[in-house]
Amino acid sequence: MSRSLNKVTLIGNLGSDPEVRATPGGNRVAQFSLATSRTWNDQSGTKQEKTEWHRCVVWNTKGSQLADIVERYVKKGDKIYVEGRIEYRQWQDKDGQTRYSTEINVRELILLGGRREGGDMDGGESYSAPRRQAAPAPQRAATGNARPAAAGAGAGGAAGNDDFEDFPGALEDEDDDLPF
Structure with missing residues (x-):
C-alpha cells in the first residue's frame, strides 16, 4: 500500500486580525493571512526579500475549540507557528x-513571542486539534523552542513540563547521540 503526506509547517506573522464567523x-x-519572508543576496550582492502570504483556516471541531482560541489570543502582527494541510478549492463566482x-x-498552532498582559516571554502557548482523543489542555512549548509539543500529550504529560523533574541532569549532559 502506498502512503502519502499532506503536511505544511509555517512560522510567520499575521497581516491582520483573524476573522471569525459561524x-x-x-x-x-x-x-x-500569515506572512512568511525570506532574504538572500543576489548575484550583484544586493539584499533581496520576498514575502509569501498564506491563507489559513481554523475550525472548531467536536474535541477542539481552536477557532475560539484564535479569536481570543491571536492578533495582527503576532508571530505564530502553524501546522496543518494544504487544500486547493475551486468554485464558480456570481459571474x-x-x-x-x-x-x-x-x-x-503555537503562539510565539510570549504573553501580552504581564506574562513571561519565555516561550509560547501550544494548541492543537486532538488526534483520536479528547481535547488536550493548552500546553507550554519548551523555552526557546519553536517546535510543537506532542498533540496527544495531556496536561500531565512530559510535553507540558518545563521543569524536567523526571531527568534533572539531562540538560547538562553534553554527550548525546543527536545527529545535529
Whole structure:
C-alpha cells in the first residue's frame, strides 16, 4: 500500500486580525493571512526579500475549540507557528468565472513571542486539534523552542513540563547521540 503526506509547517506573522464567523450549522471558523519572508543576496550582492502570504483556516471541531482560541489570543502582527494541510478549492463566482484558492487547514498552532498582559516571554502557548482523543489542555512549548509539543500529550504529560523533574541532569549532559 502506498502512503502519502499532506503536511505544511509555517512560522510567520499575521497581516491582520483573524476573522471569525459561524457557519449556518453553528460551527465556528477563523481565517487569517500569515506572512512568511525570506532574504538572500543576489548575484550583484544586493539584499533581496520576498514575502509569501498564506491563507489559513481554523475550525472548531467536536474535541477542539481552536477557532475560539484564535479569536481570543491571536492578533495582527503576532508571530505564530502553524501546522496543518494544504487544500486547493475551486468554485464558480456570481459571474460564472471559475475561481481558485489555496488554504492551509490548521490543525495545530503555537503562539510565539510570549504573553501580552504581564506574562513571561519565555516561550509560547501550544494548541492543537486532538488526534483520536479528547481535547488536550493548552500546553507550554519548551523555552526557546519553536517546535510543537506532542498533540496527544495531556496536561500531565512530559510535553507540558518545563521543569524536567523526571531527568534533572539531562540538560547538562553534553554527550548525546543527536545527529545535529
